[in-house]
Amino acid sequence: MATEPEDGTPAPLPVTVRGTTLGAGRPAVVVPLTGATVEALLAEVAAVLAVAEQVDLVEWRVDHLAAGLAPADVVAAGRAVTGALDAAPRRLPLLVTIRTTAEGGSADVDPPGYEAALRAAVDAGIADLLDVEVARDAATVDRVVARAHAAGVPVVGSHHDFDRTPPREQIAATLLAMADLGADVLKVAVMPHDPGDVLALLGATWDTTRRTGRPVITMAMGPLGVASRVAGGTFGSAATFAAVGAASAPGQVGLAALRAALDVVHPA
Numbered sequence: 001m002a003t004e005p006e007d008g009t010p011a012p013l014p015v016t017v018r019g020t021t022l023g024a025g026r027p028a029v030v031v032p033l034t035g036a037t038v039e040a041l042l043a044e045v046a047a048v049l050a051v052a053e054q055v056d057l058v059e060w061r062v063d064h065l066a067a068g069l070a071p072a073d074v075v076a077a078g079r080a081v082t083g084a085l086d087a088a089p090r091r092l093p094l095l096v097t098i099r100t101t102a103e104g105g106s107a108d109v110d111p112p113g114y115e116a117a118l119r120a121a122v123d124a125g126i127a128d129l130l131d132v133e134v135a136r137d138a139a140t141v142d143r144v145v146a147r148a149h150a151a152g153v154p155v156v157g158s159h160h161d162f163d164r165t166p167p168r169e170q171i172a173a174t175l176l177a178m179a180d181l182g183a184d185v186l187k188v189a190v191m192p193h194d195p196g197d198v199l200a201l202l203g204a205t206w207d208t209t210r211r212t213g214r215p216v217i218t219m220a221m222g223p224l225g226v227a228s229r230v231a232g233g234t235f236g237s238a239a240t241f242a243a244v245g246a247a248s249a250p251g252q253v254g255l256a257a258l259r260a261a262l263d264v265v266h267p268a
Ligand SMILES: O=C1C[C@@](O)(C(=O)O)C[C@@H](O)[C@@H]1O
Pocket: 032, 059, 061, 097, 099, 131, 158, 187, 189, 219, 221, 241, 248, 249, 250, 252
């Protein structure tokens, strides 16, 4: 169990991948790719690379792939994406995510299919960071985390609640439980219904960051949650997602606007 250190100040454990650090300084800006085909993904990568100096991390939402999640298709599309990223002067790191329908995504996949697709992305060297939904089958989660770690790939534990916002203590408990499962970065997204829900999310972020020392990423979705995407860093959130083109979740702010807001909240 993650415990509070005696002096109340956990040693920071920032996670650095390809020059991008989560958990130190201002929040990293993550841009999702949501293309359904290799062509669409490559067009998105080109659009992201055109503004690469504003981007810290790219997320590939594999669940949007029209071909499905067969390992060979994931590897083929993933190699196309990493090949395009490799060609840029600064290689942006890639977070690989399969968001299941249970958590608001498009992947209607059973545990073996989820495991096989994530494993393929790790084994092929496509993922610099791996999103693992901690609410999936427990043995599957254990094996995927172990596989990623054996390959030197940090794990972003994740949990989405698209319907509601749990109480502050429960959000914090969900994040802390991810650390117990071996996640290196702890991420929760919730749907707020009133400003108190956004406060609960931000409060849990602050509580958890101080207790684990691990990078924590949180956001409240939808229009009410925009405050958390812009100002979450003040409360300890280590990253915020921004759209270049299509958003991958409700409430995501466009990249230029988000960057401008971050400059106000976190002046150089
Ligand atoms: O976990 C997240 C956060 C997110 O849901 C958001 O609300 O910005 C967007 C997803 O693409 C990503 O996997």
